[in-house]
Amino acid sequence: MTTREWLEDRLGLAAIREVAGHKTVPVHSATHWYYFGGITLFLFGVQMMTGILLLFYYRPTVAEGFESVKFIMTRVEFGWLIRSIHSWSANLMIFMAFVHMFSVVFTHAYRPPRELTWASGIALLALLLVFGFSGYLLPWNQIAYFATKVGTDVAASTPLIGPTLGRLLRGGEDVGAATLTRFFALHVMVLPLATVGLVFLHVLLVQKNGMSTPPKLDPKTVRSMPFFPNFFLRELMVWYGALAVLGALAAIFPWELGEKADPFSSAPVGIRPEWYFLAEFYTLKLIPGHVGPIEGELLGLLGFALLGAGWALLPVWGVTKSGQARTRLTTGAGIFLIVYLAVFSVLGYYK
Amino acid sequence: MRRLTLLFALVTASVWAQAPAKPQASTTQAAHAPDDTCTQCHSAMEGAIQQPALLIKDDVHTTAGLSCANCHGGDATAVEPDVSMSKAKGFIGKPKRADIPALCGKCHSDPGYMRRYRPQQRVDQLELYKTSIHGKKLASGDMNAATCVDCHSVHNIRAVKDANSPTHPLNIPATCGKCHSDAAKMKQYGIPTNQVDEYHTSVHWNAISKKGDLSAPNCVSCHGNHGAKPPDVESVSAVCGSCHVLFAQLYEKSVHQPIFGGGNGKGGCTVCHSNHAIHQPSTAMLTGDKAVCTPCHEAGTPGGNAAAEFAKGLNGLDAALKTSEATLKQAEYYGMEVSASQLEWNDGHESLIKARLALHSFDTAKVKKEVDIGLAIAARTKAAAEDALREKDQRRKGLALSALFIAITVAAIALVIRRLERTA
Numbered sequence: 001m002t003t004r005e006w007l008e009d010r011l012g013l014a015a016i017r018e019v020a021g022h023k024t025v026p027v028h029s030a031t032h033w034y035y036f037g038g039i040t041l042f043l044f045g046v047q048m049m050t051g052i053l054l055l056f057y058y059r060p061t062v063a064e065g066f067e068s069v070k071f072i073m074t075r076v077e078f079g080w081l082i083r084s085i086h087s088w089s090a091n092l093m094i095f096m097a098f099v100h101m102f103s104v105v106f107t108h109a110y111r112p113p114r115e116l117t118w119a120s121g122i123a124l125l126a127l128l129l130v131f132g133f134s135g136y137l138l139p140w141n142q143i144a145y146f147a148t149k150v151g152t153d154v155a156a157s158t159p160l161i162g163p164t165l166g167r168l169l170r171g172g173e174d175v176g177a178a179t180l181t182r183f184f185a186l187h188v189m190v191l192p193l194a195t196v197g198l199v200f201l202h203v204l205l206v207q208k209n210g211m212s213t214p215p216k217l218d219p220k221t222v223r224s225m226p227f228f229p230n231f232f233l234r235e236l237m238v239w240y241g242a243l244a245v246l247g248a249l250a251a252i253f254p255w256e257l258g259e260k261a262d263p264f265s266s267a268p269v270g271i272r273p274e275w276y277f278l279a280e281f282y283t284l285k286l287i288p289g290h291v292g293p294i295e296g297e298l299l300g301l302l303g304f305a306l307l308g309a310g311w312a313l314l315p316v317w318g319v320t321k322s323g324q325a326r327t328r329l330t331t332g333a334g335i336f337l338i339v340y341l342a343v344f345s346v347l348g349y350y351k
Numbered sequence: 352m353r354r355l356t357l358l359f360a361l362v363t364a365s366v367w368a369q370a371p372a373k374p375q376a377s378t379t380q381a382a383h384a385p386d387d388t389c390t391q392c393h394s395a396m397e398g399a400i401q402q403p404a405l406l407i408k409d410d411v412h413t414t415a416g417l418s419c420a421n422c423h424g425g426d427a428t429a430v431e432p433d434v435s436m437s438k439a440k441g442f443i444g445k446p447k448r449a450d451i452p453a454l455c456g457k458c459h460s461d462p463g464y465m466r467r468y469r470p471q472q473r474v475d476q477l478e479l480y481k482t483s484i485h486g487k488k489l490a491s492g493d494m495n496a497a498t499c500v501d502c503h504s505v506h507n508i509r510a511v512k513d514a515n516s517p518t519h520p521l522n523i524p525a526t527c528g529k530c531h532s533d534a535a536k537m538k539q540y541g542i543p544t545n546q547v548d549e550y551h552t553s554v555h556w557n558a559i560s561k562k563g564d565l566s567a568p569n570c571v572s573c574h575g576n577h578g579a580k581p582p583d584v585e586s587v588s589a590v591c592g593s594c595h596v597l598f599a600q601l602y603e604k605s606v607h608q609p610i611f612g613g614g615n616g617k618g619g620c621t622v623c624h625s626n627h628a629i630h631q632p633s634t635a636m637l638t639g640d641k642a643v644c645t646p647c648h649e650a651g652t653p654g655g656n657a658a659a660e661f662a663k664g665l666n667g668l669d670a671a672l673k674t675s676e677a678t679l680k681q682a683e684y685y686g687m688e689v690s691a692s693q694l695e696w697n698d699g700h701e702s703l704i705k706a707r708l709a710l711h712s713f714d715t716a717k718v719k720k721e722v723d724i725g726l727a728i729a730a731r732t733k734a735a736a737e738d739a740l741r742e743k744d745q746r747r748k749g750l751a752l753s754a755l756f757i758a759i760t761v762a763a764i765a766l767v768i769r770r771l772e773r774t775a
Contacts, residue, residue: 229768251750
């Protein structure tokens with residue numbers, strides 16, 4: 001018995017090959033948008049790999065957190081590369097997830113029967129944002145410390161659950177040692193487990209329902225190519241490209257470490273969160289202290305919560321009773337959201 | 352109005368100097384502008400006699416609840432001038448210049464009294480003043496000598512910390528200069544009048560006026576305030592040493608101390624650094640045209656050689672540290688992590704400061720020791736920065752190689768896809 005036959009008997013590879021052999025990808029003018037989900041998945045893989053390598057040296061304590069990252073950057077062989085790639089890849093992954101989400105909106109791939117695929121995708125994006133927020137604090141530097149202080153303060157002002165949520169996140173009344181260990185546990189255990197599970201569900205749903213084609217095309221007449229190996233090899237080319245970009249960014253613009261956090265110092269001038277929270281940050285800044293009887297920050301948070309819930313329910317309001325996409329409405333909403341995020345992020349960065 | 356003015360002038364001219372009773376601030380008295388008959392009448396007058404009533408509103412004594420009568424005597428509640436300014440009420444009018452220190456000292460020398468207003472304020476001003484050149488001159492009948500009011504002003508006396516006070520550190524040079532820059536006034540004493548101009552070119556004035564360091568020395572820091580006098584030549588190093596402690600300690604043990612200090616009257620620290628025009632020291636003071644060593648130590652003599660060695664060591668270390676700093680900055684610019692070396696560089700800069708300090712021992716071995724430590728640090732940090740720059744180049748070479756590898760792989764995959772799709 002050959003090794004192949006031995007494996008065949010135990011794993012039933014023929015059935016898997018059979019399924020994979022029948023899987024096809026539609027070929028049309030918007031096919032290139034299909035690659036962005038794969039790029040996001042690839043970058044998540046990079047995060048897992050580099051994250052594990054960083055874990056060999058990182059120490060999640062106030063006394064050693066900053067020094068251990070510095071040690072990784074200066075003493076560990078290729079530590080600078082691993083840490084820089086981890087930071088750059090995190091940002092690129094969130095950017096690609098946004099691109100993937102908007103490509104789904106503009107190709108109207110959220111329509112039935114893909115409502116759960118959309119919902120699981122939105123949940124994944126939310127997880128990635130929490131990944132970013134929790135990972136930002138881990139180097140325990142000045143900017144991260146004060147940005148986390150602002151971020152947890154915002155969370156603590158959530159209606160009803162705010163104070164409890166604030167204490168739960170910080171492990172106390174203020175950002176400190178307990179916050180660092182909580183964020184660490186969240187970042188390296190809770191979030192990866194949840195994300196891997198959701199990614200599995202998301203990909204499974206994609207397999208189950210197949211690739212969506214834009215509404216204007218008839219799926220029966222659209223050309224297609226086999227997923228294996230044709231589409232997969234193309235995806236592989238894109239992943240290699242992403243790897244080259246990551247390497248270039250890490251080598252030319254190593255991710256800076258800054259200064260160790262000093263809770264007793266005053267907040268650095270121009271403190272602002274990571275770019276993916278800038279639009280929300282600037283919006284909260286613009287809202288007056290009180291709007292009528294409601295506190296401004298509370299109103300902003302309520303607005304974001306409603307916006308998020310509304311966006312997650314896109315397959316409900318973006319589709320007619322007969323299951324057709326309301327293309328003008330959803331495209332308009334998508335463009336509005338992109339313009340809002342872009343303009344407010346730029347304003348939040350410069351003002 | 353004219354009648355009132357005339358009456359006041361007559362009363363003032365007729366009163367004899369009589370010390371008023373020690374002032375007691377009324378607890379019911381307003382804590383700001385006094386509202387008594389003195390200010391009521393004088394505010395309504397014109398010219399110089401009106402001024403005190405206008406100025407008194409900003410006076411620190413008014414803020415404390417005191418009034419005109421507390422210094423001038425009289426009854427500030429009486430409306431009739433012949434009552435309010437009567438000798439019987441202790442009115443003394445304008446105090447004689449010679450009596451001013453004693454008048455101020457009546458309260459300011461009384462610890463029990465001053466404790467009620469400023470518990471931590473010193474009460475030895477009058478005693479110190481009596482020991483000062485100003486006090487001695489005044490006692491000998493020289494009415495040109497400065498009294499309390501010449502420095503603190505009169506009727507609008509402000510706290511020293513008040514930026515408008517003539518005794519605020521920023522204003523002291525101008526206050527002293529009022530007399531000491533006046534050539535006509537100083538002629539009879541035979542002292543120069545360029546002190547304030549020279550001081551304005553000094554590092555000390557630069558620290559006060561440009562850097563806002565109010566603790567930097569002004570006139571009174573070296574000459575004293577109430578006990579003002581020029582430091583004796585033998586005590587100059589002690590005066591400078593009260594701030595520059597380590598410099599003074601080394602100088603006191605140096606070969607120069609017996610020559611320039613002690614009873615020889617040659618000027619101590621001021622021999623090299625001047626007195627009022629103290630400029631930023633540099634190695635130009637050691638060799639070259641502006642050298643302060645050369646008047647005594649010609650080039651080629653042991654002293655001249657030592658000066659040249661000091662200059663060479665200090666300049667060499669300064670240059671090495673600057674090169675190292677620039678290289679570190681370049682590495683940092685390229686995003687390389689060199690913070691540990693930057694921290695070590697600070698130790699090198701400290702060695703330069705220590706070497707400059709050691710110079711005041713005039714011992715070449717002591718200076719060389721610090722210079723060598725600094726040079727070693729400069730060399731180490733520069734090497735670390737160069738390593739970081741080399742690593743930056745290596746990273747870019749690695750990037751180019753990996754990009755080439757990726758490009759070849761992508762091209763190969765593209766070929767495979769092409770072949771696959773052709774076959775299909």
